[in-house]
Amino acid sequence: MSERVEDIAEAMVQNGQGILAADESTGTVKKRFDSIGVDNTEENRQAYRELLFRTADAMNNSIGGVILFEETLFQKAADGTPFVDLIRKAGAVPGIKVDMGAKSMPLLAGETVTEGLDGLRERLAKYYEAGARFAKWRAVIAIDDVRPTVGGIKANAHALARYAALCQEAGIVPIVEPEVQMDADPATHTIERCHEVTDAVLHTVFNELHQQNVKLEGMVLKPNMVVPGSKCVTQCPPEVVAHHTLSVLRRAVPAAVAGIAFLSGGQSELEATANLNAMNSGKNLPWPLTFSYGRALQASALSAWGGAAGNVGAAQAAFTQRAKMNSLAAKGEWKEELETA
Ligand code: 5MM
Numbered sequence: 001m002s003e004r005v006e007d008i009a010e011a012m013v014q015n016g017q018g019i020l021a022a023d024e025s026t027g028t029v030k031k032r033f034d035s036i037g038v039d040n041t042e043e044n045r046q047a048y049r050e051l052l053f054r055t056a057d058a059m060n061n062s063i064g065g066v067i068l069f070e071e072t073l074f075q076k077a078a079d080g081t082p083f084v085d086l087i088r089k090a091g092a093v094p095g096i097k098v099d100m101g102a103k104s105m106p107l108l109a110g111e112t113v114t115e116g117l118d119g120l121r122e123r124l125a126k127y128y129e130a131g132a133r134f135a136k137w138r139a140v141i142a143i144d145d146v147r148p149t150v151g152g153i154k155a156n157a158h159a160l161a162r163y164a165a166l167c168q169e170a171g172i173v174p175i176v177e178p179e180v181q182m183d184a185d186p187a188t189h190t191i192e193r194c195h196e197v198t199d200a201v202l203h204t205v206f207n208e209l210h211q212q213n214v215k216l217e218g219m220v221l222k223p224n225m226v227v228p229g230s231k232c233v234t235q236c237p238p239e240v241v242a243h244h245t246l247s248v249l250r251r252a253v254p255a256a257v258a259g260i261a262f263l264s265g266g267q268s269e270l271e272a273t274a275n276l277n278a279m280n281s282g283k284n285l286p287w288p289l290t291f292s293y294g295r296a297l298q299a300s301a302l303s304a305w306g307g308a309a310g311n312v313g314a315a316q317a318a319f320t321q322r323a324k325m326n327s328l329a330a331k332g333e334w335k336e337e338l339e340t341a
Helices: 005-013 026-034 042-053 056-061 083-089 120-129 150-169 191-211 238-252 269-279 295-305 309-329
Strands: 018-022 063-068 093-097 102-104 112-114 134-141 173-180 259-262 289-293
Touching: 005 018, 005 063, 005 093, 005 134, 005 173, 005 259, 018 042, 018 295, 018 309, 026 042, 042 083, 042 295, 042 309, 056 063, 056 309, 063 134, 083 093, 102 134, 112 134, 112 150, 120 150, 134 150, 150 173, 150 191, 173 191, 191 238, 238 269, 269 289, 269 295, 269 309, 289 295, 289 309, 295 309
Parallel strands: 018 063, 018 289, 063 093, 093 134, 134 173, 259 289
Antiparallel strands: 102 112
16 A cells, blocks of 8 residues: 655654755765765765764664665665665655756756756656655746746746645655755845745745645755855844744745655854754744754764764764754754753
């Protein structure tokens, strides 16, 4: 009997569990590996991902799902165990990034639309067969004084909904990720501008999801937090970020959605944890609010590893720490003192 998307979605985000975004495409891995002086070979990518997936404490206690890039979905650990089995054994759900990247819109300068719908039905069947039970599609929304345009928002929202519907048809939970960028250039926008844009984007996305009959109980939303651009002179403390983010989410996201798992978007590890914690502190929310971080879960682990087999233990300790801190934040139980305890 096939599992229900509602049950899979719930399992991914419950009880302070979050999602490890390890779906960096090969080009993005190159940027990350360049920063630690490691060659971007398949062998190194496999060794690094194995280190993460074998971090028992983090995987068993804090991670409910792992987003993989296609190469990793079909890869094996050094002892021949498929990565999908390692992840399942840790009690987490394996997932797959299925979009083909954000491509520039021909007549809307500075905006992108994410491609990858052609042939997606067939690819989803193959990924299901390989063990993936959720998928991810990321729309990248530019932000400045004039962008995004209504046309840019609509094109991305429409594609997100078409992707989500195809996923649910295949028995796969869609993670719907409309990312309003915080670290694009120029990133001088204020938190108020991010509030306005995120609100418009989420309303359009949920309108499209509704029109295409997507079951909200069987999806996870992966939004940006409402924050000022990273180069804006006025930065905001966690309480202010939480206030703006929750006010947008409460107005735009139906209570039926199974869960909300934020991206970190270029925030430091500590900022991403503190902001998530502030959102979960004593508020009565209709959905679990958790993390689906890439950089904010991996930055310390990556630099502790540095490509050396002898550093695997140190890298795993760093990953365990971030996973644990974010899991506490997803329950509103994190305190800064715990970082050094
Ligand atoms: C892990 O990075 C994903 C993007 O990979 P590509 O740019 O190579 O396609 C990204 O979608 C990620 O899942 C989310 O943005 C969350 O990652 P951050 O680092 O923003 O938390």
